[in-house]
Amino acid sequence: MMTCSRILLILGLTGLPALASAAELELRRVLLSSGGVGYFEYEAEVEGNANLSLSVRRDQVDDLLKSMVVFDERGAVGQVSLAGAEALRDIFRDLPFDGTALDDPAGLLNALRGHEVNVAGSSQVRGRIVSAAMEPVRLPGDGGTVSRLKLTLLAPDGLKNVTVQDLDAVAFADAALQARLSAALAALAGAQDRERRVLAIRAEGEGRRKLRVAWVSEAPLWKASYRLTVSGEPGAKNGDLQGWASLENRTGTDWKDVELTLVSGSPVTFRQALYATYYVDRPEVPVEVIGRVLPRPDQGGIAAQTMADAPVPSREKRAESGAAPLQASRGFAPAAAPAVPEPPPLAALVTGETGEQQTQVRFRLPRPVTLPSGQNVLVPIVARSVPAERVALYQPQTHALHPLAAIHLANDGTSALPPGIVTLYERGADGISHIGDARLAPLPAGEKRLLAFALDGKVRIDQEQKRDAEIARLRAARGILEVTRTEQATTIYRVVAPAGDARRLVLEQPRRPDFTIVKPDKGVEIAEGNWRIAVALGAGQGRIEVIAERPVLERVQLLQASDEQIRLLLQAPRLSERQREGLQRVAALAGERAKVAGELARLERDRGALVGEQARLRANLQAVPQGSDLHRRYLTQLGGQEDRLAQLDIDIKVKQAELQGATTRLEDFARTLEF
Numbered sequence: 001m002m003t004c005s006r007i008l009l010i011l012g013l014t015g016l017p018a019l020a021s022a023a024e025l026e027l028r029r030v031l032l033s034s035g036g037v038g039y040f041e042y043e044a045e046v047e048g049n050a051n052l053s054l055s056v057r058r059d060q061v062d063d064l065l066k067s068m069v070v071f072d073e074r075g076a077v078g079q080v081s082l083a084g085a086e087a088l089r090d091i092f093r094d095l096p097f098d099g100t101a102l103d104d105p106a107g108l109l110n111a112l113r114g115h116e117v118n119v120a121g122s123s124q125v126r127g128r129i130v131s132a133a134m135e136p137v138r139l140p141g142d143g144g145t146v147s148r149l150k151l152t153l154l155a156p157d158g159l160k161n162v163t164v165q166d167l168d169a170v171a172f173a174d175a176a177l178q179a180r181l182s183a184a185l186a187a188l189a190g191a192q193d194r195e196r197r198v199l200a201i202r203a204e205g206e207g208r209r210k211l212r213v214a215w216v217s218e219a220p221l222w223k224a225s226y227r228l229t230v231s232g233e234p235g236a237k238n239g240d241l242q243g244w245a246s247l248e249n250r251t252g253t254d255w256k257d258v259e260l261t262l263v264s265g266s267p268v269t270f271r272q273a274l275y276a277t278y279y280v281d282r283p284e285v286p287v288e289v290i291g292r293v294l295p296r297p298d299q300g301g302i303a304a305q306t307m308a309d310a311p312v313p314s315r316e317k318r319a320e321s322g323a324a325p326l327q328a329s330r331g332f333a334p335a336a337a338p339a340v341p342e343p344p345p346l347a348a349l350v351t352g353e354t355g356e357q358q359t360q361v362r363f364r365l366p367r368p369v370t371l372p373s374g375q376n377v378l379v380p381i382v383a384r385s386v387p388a389e390r391v392a393l394y395q396p397q398t399h400a401l402h403p404l405a406a407i408h409l410a411n412d413g414t415s416a417l418p419p420g421i422v423t424l425y426e427r428g429a430d431g432i433s434h435i436g437d438a439r440l441a442p443l444p445a446g447e448k449r450l451l452a453f454a455l456d457g458k459v460r461i462d463q464e465q466k467r468d469a470e471i472a473r474l475r476a477a478r479g480i481l482e483v484t485r486t487e488q489a490t491t492i493y494r495v496v497a498p499a500g501d502a503r504r505l506v507l508e509q510p511r512r513p514d515f516t517i518v519k520p521d522k523g524v525e526i527a528e529g530n531w532r533i534a535v536a537l538g539a540g541q542g543r544i545e546v547i548a549e550r551p552v553l554e555r556v557q558l559l560q561a562s563d564e565q566i567r568l569l570l571q572a573p574r575l576s577e578r579q580r581e582g583l584q585r586v587a588a589l590a591g592e593r594a595k596v597a598g599e600l601a602r603l604e605r606d607r608g609a610l611v612g613e614q615a616r617l618r619a620n621l622q623a624v625p626q627g628s629d630l631h632r633r634y635l636t637q638l639g640g641q642e643d644r645l646a647q648l649d650i651d652i653k654v655k656q657a658e659l660q661g662a663t664t665r666l667e668d669f670a671r672t673l674e675f
Contacts, residue, residue: 025054025213029259030369032247033360034418035267037063038219040251046075047208054199054213057252061197063217065274071212075205082199095184105149106132109170115177119151121168125160127153137163196252218271222247222262224381224420226440228451230388230407232428234501237389239407243382243417245363249371257368262381264418264442265360351380356415356445387412391504392456392537394493396463403459403505404452407438417443424453450506458498459505459537466490471572472551474579479670481556483569486549489515493544497537505537507546515548558586558670559663566590578675589669593662600655607648614641 025042032038044052056064061082070077097111109132119125130152136145149164164170172178203211223246230239245262249255355362363381371377387410394403407424411417422438436453443449466489473484489512495505508530517524517531525532535544556565566587570580617638624630 025052027253027255027258028212029214029261030255031261031263032219032222033263033267034221034265035263035269036218036221037216037267037269038251039214039216041212041214043210043212045208046203046205046211048206049078050203050211052201052203052211052213054201055196056199058197060217060251061275062271062273064199064215066215066270066272067217068213068215070201070203071214072203072205072209074207074209075203075211078202078204080199080201082197095180104134106134109149109151112172112177116173117151117153118171118173119153119162119164119168120171122165123162123168125153125155125162126173127155127160130154130159135163216269217251220248220250224264224418226382226417226420226422227425228386228388228407228409228422229425229427229432230390232426237387238385239388239409241382241384241386241388241409242380243420245379245381246376247379248376249373252373254373255369255371257370260365260369260379262363262365262379263360264363264416267360351383354381354413354415361416361418382417384413386410389504391450391506391534392459393450393452393506393508394461395452395508399455401460401462403456403461405436405454405456406450406452406506408448408504408506409440409443409451410448411443411445414445416445422451422453424451458501459503460496462494464492464494466492469552471569471574474569474572474575474675476558476579476582476673476675479558479667479673481558481561481569483554483556485552485554487552489548491546491548493546495537495542495544497539497542499539502539503537505535505544507531507533507535507544509533509546512548512550514550516550517546518549519545519547558673559667561586561590563587563590563594576675582673582675585669586666586673589662589666593659593666596655596659596662600652600659603648603652603655607645607652610641610645610648614638614645617641 025044027040028043029041030038031041042054044050046052068080070080097108101108101111109129113129113131116126116128132149132151134147135150137148138145151162151164151170153160153162172181199213201213225244225246227242227244228239230236247262351363351366355364365379365381369377369379389408391406391408392403393406398404417440419442420440422440424435424438426433426435438451438453440449440451467487468490469485469487471483472486473482475482475484491509493507497503508527511526511529511531517533520533520535523534525534531546531548533546566583570583570587575583617634621631621634621638624634
């Protein structure tokens with residue numbers, strides 16, 4: 001079967017127009033952001049009008065279309081173009097054949113039946129294509145067989161069969177068709193690489209100048225990590241901090257002598273499928289025919305008045321272990337331990353410029369970076385001495401018995417430190433040792449962070465909780481008693497620390513809503529829903545008391561206050577004489593009212609019981625014969641009960657008046673009581 005290059009020879013398309021030479025853009029600057037994107041800036045030196053090309057991965061085209069910018073001091077951008085997302089499909093959209101026809105010359109010519117061609121070579125024939133087929137032809141001298149293209153053409157003098165030989169050429173007489181085929185094949189040659197796209201930029205200007213093209217594209221996150229070396233001497237206040245950045249080149253383009261800047265921040269970034277082809281859906285309407293009527297369906301209606309009167313819906317509310325030292329054997333002196341060499345100093349790091357902007361920190365490397373695509377690199381970004389103090393951090397939710405060994409790290413520089421893992425080393429008399437790892441959250445300039453790296457088994461802590469409340473203030477006015485109580489939450493920490501090993505202790509205690517720490521009165525911070533209390537921890541045993549308070553206001557109507565409420569108020573300490581006398585008077589008047597109310601309730605119960613007994617007697621009178629002894633007995637009892645009811649009615653009225661008087665006296669006193 002003939003190949004595409006063979007088809008070009010057959011169709012006489014070897015005279016395709018050559019593409020204009022394009023200046024190559026070279027990557028010069030890269031800015032990687034912790035937001036998951038990178039800024040890539042390419043540069044080329046051009047003179048006058050120039051064509052520039054840039055090859056990018058297909059999956060980067062959306063970002064390129066969204067963010068590409070061109071910098072040209074003395075020129076302008078005439079046009080920027082690239083192949084479409086479905087370039088191969090679009091090439092053949094306006095041709096009478098698809099891409100598969102290029103694999104078969106006979107199929108291609110059959111798709112172009114009726115078009116006039118010229119066959120030049122061993123035969124000179126001109127005519128319109130009737131059919132084309134591949135037929136086997138035997139070579140002379142038993143040389144085997146080959147496939148030849150056989151054309152059937154309609155010439156002016158009739159049908160003719162032509163076998164196309166190796167050196168023959170077939171050309172279309174229609175220049176327009178020849179041009180369309182030439183353009184399609186040229187576009188096909190540029191669309192073969194499905195994974196990359198070539199950006200063509202037409203620059204217009206005068207003179208020799210630099211032109212830059214840049215865009216923002218998806219990039220792997222660069223990661224910061226730190227090494228903090230502290231002294232093993234007690235009371236040391238500083239440490240040596242080294243910061244490194246690990247980054248990757250996954251752009252598909254080698255970086256050669258690139259100016260690299262790393263940015264730490266949280267920018268908002270978007271992605272949009274700008275390279276995809278979209279069509280707007282349009283409604284299809286019937287072809288209008290004169291006289292044809294198409295009423296729209298009726299959906300019913302709602303009376304306007306009903307809509308106007310409809311209510312608007314409202315919104316919903318809403319372990320320590322030790323071993324005894326080995327004793328020297330009798331007659332032998334212990335061998336002296338070899339001298340430990342002094343630990344070498346840390347190697348100096350070559351770091352670049354660090355600058356802080358409003359929402360991000362920039363680390364510009366001092367030297368160009370060369371990094372082939374697909375490789376990683378580790379570069380230094382921080383190297384300096386920092387304030388670093390050892391502390392014991394007690395977090396009950398992490399460990400209830402022992403605190404954590406931690407470093408209180410301060411950023412005394414001029415720019416923030418991005419988050420990352422910190423590997424901690426200790427420099428002692430016996431050299432450098434690894435003491436643990438910690439996590440560093442973003443650390444702005446001027447702030448501090450606690451780096452917990454190990455469990456401090458030498459310190460033991462026990463805690464005890466207490467709750468209490470006392471009346472802090474009483475205020476009476478207009479019959480209302482306002483009681484302000486101070487609610488206290490006390491936490492007692494009992495600490496056992498090793499003798500001769502004093503340190504600073506930081507206690508983390510869950511923060512209670514509306515509470516305020518009153519003891520200790522300094523050294524208290526709020527951090528992530530906790531109180532953080534710093535205290536000096538001496539050697540041996542100690543006791544630390546943390547007291548938090550909040551005011552609780554309660555309003556009580558004096559007329560409705562119970563005896564129990566008044567009794568509790570009278571037991572409060574620090575009552576003034578006026579307050580005590582007033583509350584005692586309220587208690588006395590309330591007691592009188594309660595006594596009268598109790599007597600009235602007893603009388604009303606007696607009356608109710610007597611009325612019930614009368615109903616029973618009247619029922620019995622109906623059941624016994626009149627004039628009988630039992631009938632007369634019931635009448636006598638009923639008469640006595642009527643006399644008792646009359647007296648009860650009088651007594652109830654008296655008690656009601658007494659209750660009204662007692663209530664009035666309590667109301668009058670409560671209304672005028674003020675303190």
